[in-house]
Amino acid sequence: MDLDAIFVGGGVIGLSGAWRAARRGLSVAVVDPAPGHGASWVAAGMLAPVTEAHFGEERLVSLLVAGADRWASFAAELEETTGLDIGYQRCGTAVVALDTSDRAVIDDLLELQWSFHLDSVRLSGSQCRDLVPALAPGVRGGAHVPGDHQVDNRRLIAALLRACALSGVDLVASEVVEVTTRVDRSATGVRLIDRSVIEASTIVLCAGSETGLLGGVPPDVLPPVRPVKGVVLRLRGSASVPLVTRTVRGLVHGRSCYLVPRADGSLVLGATSEERGFDRTVQAGAVHALLDDARALIPGIDELELVECMAGLRPGSPDNGPFVGWTEVPGLAAATGHFRNGILLAPLTADALVAMVVGNPVPDPLSGFGLGRVIRGGSGHAASTSARPISTRTPER
Amino acid sequence: MDLDAIFVGGGVIGLSGAWRAARRGLSVAVVDPAPGHGASWVAAGMLAPVTEAHFGEERLVSLLVAGADRWASFAAELEETTGLDIGYQRCGTAVVALDTSDRAVIDDLLELQWSFHLDSVRLSGSQCRDLVPALAPGVRGGAHVPGDHQVDNRRLIAALLRACALSGVDLVASEVVEVTTRVDRSATGVRLIDRSVIEASTIVLCAGSETGLLGGVPPDVLPPVRPVKGVVLRLRGSASVPLVTRTVRGLVHGRSCYLVPRADGSLVLGATSEERGFDRTVQAGAVHALLDDARALIPGIDELELVECMAGLRPGSPDNGPFVGWTEVPGLAAATGHFRNGILLAPLTADALVAMVVGNPVPDPLSGFGLGRVIRGGSGHAASTSARPISTRTPER
Numbered sequence: 001m002d003l004d005a006i007f008v009g010g011g012v013i014g015l016s017g018a019w020r021a022a023r024r025g026l027s028v029a030v031v032d033p034a035p036g037h038g039a040s041w042v043a044a045g046m047l048a049p050v051t052e053a054h055f056g057e058e059r060l061v062s063l064l065v066a067g068a069d070r071w072a073s074f075a076a077e078l079e080e081t082t083g084l085d086i087g088y089q090r091c092g093t094a095v096v097a098l099d100t101s102d103r104a105v106i107d108d109l110l111e112l113q114w115s116f117h118l119d120s121v122r123l124s125g126s127q128c129r130d131l132v133p134a135l136a137p138g139v140r141g142g143a144h145v146p147g148d149h150q151v152d153n154r155r156l157i158a159a160l161l162r163a164c165a166l167s168g169v170d171l172v173a174s175e176v177v178e179v180t181t182r183v184d185r186s187a188t189g190v191r192l193i194d195r196s197v198i199e200a201s202t203i204v205l206c207a208g209s210e211t212g213l214l215g216g217v218p219p220d221v222l223p224p225v226r227p228v229k230g231v232v233l234r235l236r237g238s239a240s241v242p243l244v245t246r247t248v249r250g251l252v253h254g255r256s257c258y259l260v261p262r263a264d265g266s267l268v269l270g271a272t273s274e275e276r277g278f279d280r281t282v283q284a285g286a287v288h289a290l291l292d293d294a295r296a297l298i299p300g301i302d303e304l305e306l307v308e309c310m311a312g313l314r315p316g317s318p319d320n321g322p323f324v325g326w327t328e329v330p331g332l333a334a335a336t337g338h339f340r341n342g343i344l345l346a347p348l349t350a351d352a353l354v355a356m357v358v359g360n361p362v363p364d365p366l367s368g369f370g371l372g373r374v375i376r377g378g379s380g381h382a383a384s385t386s387a388r389p390i391s392t393r394t395p396e397r
Numbered sequence: 398m399d400l401d402a403i404f405v406g407g408g409v410i411g412l413s414g415a416w417r418a419a420r421r422g423l424s425v426a427v428v429d430p431a432p433g434h435g436a437s438w439v440a441a442g443m444l445a446p447v448t449e450a451h452f453g454e455e456r457l458v459s460l461l462v463a464g465a466d467r468w469a470s471f472a473a474e475l476e477e478t479t480g481l482d483i484g485y486q487r488c489g490t491a492v493v494a495l496d497t498s499d500r501a502v503i504d505d506l507l508e509l510q511w512s513f514h515l516d517s518v519r520l521s522g523s524q525c526r527d528l529v530p531a532l533a534p535g536v537r538g539g540a541h542v543p544g545d546h547q548v549d550n551r552r553l554i555a556a557l558l559r560a561c562a563l564s565g566v567d568l569v570a571s572e573v574v575e576v577t578t579r580v581d582r583s584a585t586g587v588r589l590i591d592r593s594v595i596e597a598s599t600i601v602l603c604a605g606s607e608t609g610l611l612g613g614v615p616p617d618v619l620p621p622v623r624p625v626k627g628v629v630l631r632l633r634g635s636a637s638v639p640l641v642t643r644t645v646r647g648l649v650h651g652r653s654c655y656l657v658p659r660a661d662g663s664l665v666l667g668a669t670s671e672e673r674g675f676d677r678t679v680q681a682g683a684v685h686a687l688l689d690d691a692r693a694l695i696p697g698i699d700e701l702e703l704v705e706c707m708a709g710l711r712p713g714s715p716d717n718g719p720f721v722g723w724t725e726v727p728g729l730a731a732a733t734g735h736f737r738n739g740i741l742l743a744p745l746t747a748d749a750l751v752a753m754v755v756g757n758p759v760p761d762p763l764s765g766f767g768l769g770r771v772i773r774g775g776s777g778h779a780a781s782t783s784a785r786p787i788s789t790r791t792p793e794r
Binding site for chain 2: 233235236281282283284285287288291292294295301302303304305306309
């Protein structure tokens, strides 16, 4: 018997969707040669809708806020299901400026945040240092965003993998080479690299930046995502005497970086944003730039051990918003383009995917982020028109 | 039957000594839990007696020059024995200064080199860029040392391991916990971590910076070496369009760094010099400093892939010269303290160790680098007084 859904891609989006779908009693598979080891693995795990607010992206900010609101219950349920601690904590973010122009940029962002009624407070330089004593004396000021939270992305991945296994998700460690279709062009399943085929009523493409590369369907039905390389460093410090205890986002002469502390004393330092195609190499210049900026803000990082330099490829979209909805191919859905916000939006996206698989419309606010907004003829906002029932033998196919 | 010699430590010194001794027909063992993976593995492989010439170290410079002179035939014989290419090449060194004070330092070193009749040529900034086109426009000048050569240290280690195996050296992958001695306090062998004992007429301590930690003999008979941490980065570039084709040593606002090109397009970038005890962690500040200096000299390194950050512990000595000679314990020799010059001095040290094992005096110029020069009552220059015959039953023990 065919499955209800196949998730092509086992990152945080695919695993979250598959887990939620399986909890609903649906039969699902996730196909990925190395589940959880793409961009989700490299990420820092900031859940920061406020500090991700940018000018001209008001609609996206509302989505991010909704995504953050969904996190607490998602985390609780995941931890209860698996018995694993995913490091979910509301540690707040200190946003700091190194020079006066950086400070002016942060002041403008504060105005923007306040216009969205987001909770953030302006800080003087000394108030910044009260909040984060490790900051350099030269820090000019900044802001405090008490509501930002974080999750340990690698613990999250481990928990999602266990949750999937516990709820009966079939984790297929293979590569999908193409979507299989019927004569009427509706999707029927996926062909793996060993030529075997798995069939399902719904195929969800959630392969991050690689989603646009899939074969078997015309390329123009696939969402126009591109890889945006992010280099992230992991530093090891003392758990008993941590260098910082809350997330620090900094502007350093116009360049931004972040430092996210983990419970074990380690720090995640990111991230570059590079348009270099499907290139995962970590270049010396990227490592230098990250260290240069981070130590300008927090000199003490010099003493931490550098334990990892890794690059991930964020799935970028033309307007920085995700694509969650049906493609023009019946039975073929996509959930990608989450750019810097994949972990933040995973719970909300998972809910939307379950709705789609069972034949319901994409719920707000993700309903505004269908594929139609940038692809000619895509279903876009009217996602529900392509939604199909979950029965495995649908006559229209 | 006892062995003729046991080499405690399988770095470049121990492996070279063991190979040469086995070629002489001696029965030898090397004991090391991970042969070839200490400081020798991290090193850059520069064979640079001229650019290692420092004020107040005239005697050491003569030794380094002699060490370099011994290299060509050593390399040829090792490659012939093993059929392996060890990347030995005379590529010359460009010494470059970033600012005018750096230039003044290099000018002083040139005077010193000339006073030793070493072959080096002063260069203007544009002459430096003619020699190394990738140099930054701001480089102020420097020097060219045509005679410096290099070896690929990891290929060297691989070749020495094979040469040892081919010549019958017993490679014992274990840790030595102590030297075993007779009632008369002469050394008889070593006890391994599994409590088993291997016996030999001569025990050679060549465990690099750890040589002073060995048990079984009074600590004050061991050479006073200390670990001097060096962080080294490995960058990967293009083999067909290499960024640099000769070794570059630079002074950057008073800090020195080097870039050693390999045949495959990779670059070895080193090295910090840190007094932190037996700590092999790679700290963020060290990586930053190396990249900061290197990219100031050669901006193109930003585009190279950073493939490795590793720390090695050089065996430092009080006067930066090696200790090669007998300890006060009969039958117990040492060869350590080579600091930054272990690979350069390995062939010469190996010759000296073979001489000692067969009962001959330590040959010049290493005869001046015995243990007695810093240890009360050590044998020092009069090394031959402790030299013993290679027969396995010597009545005096």
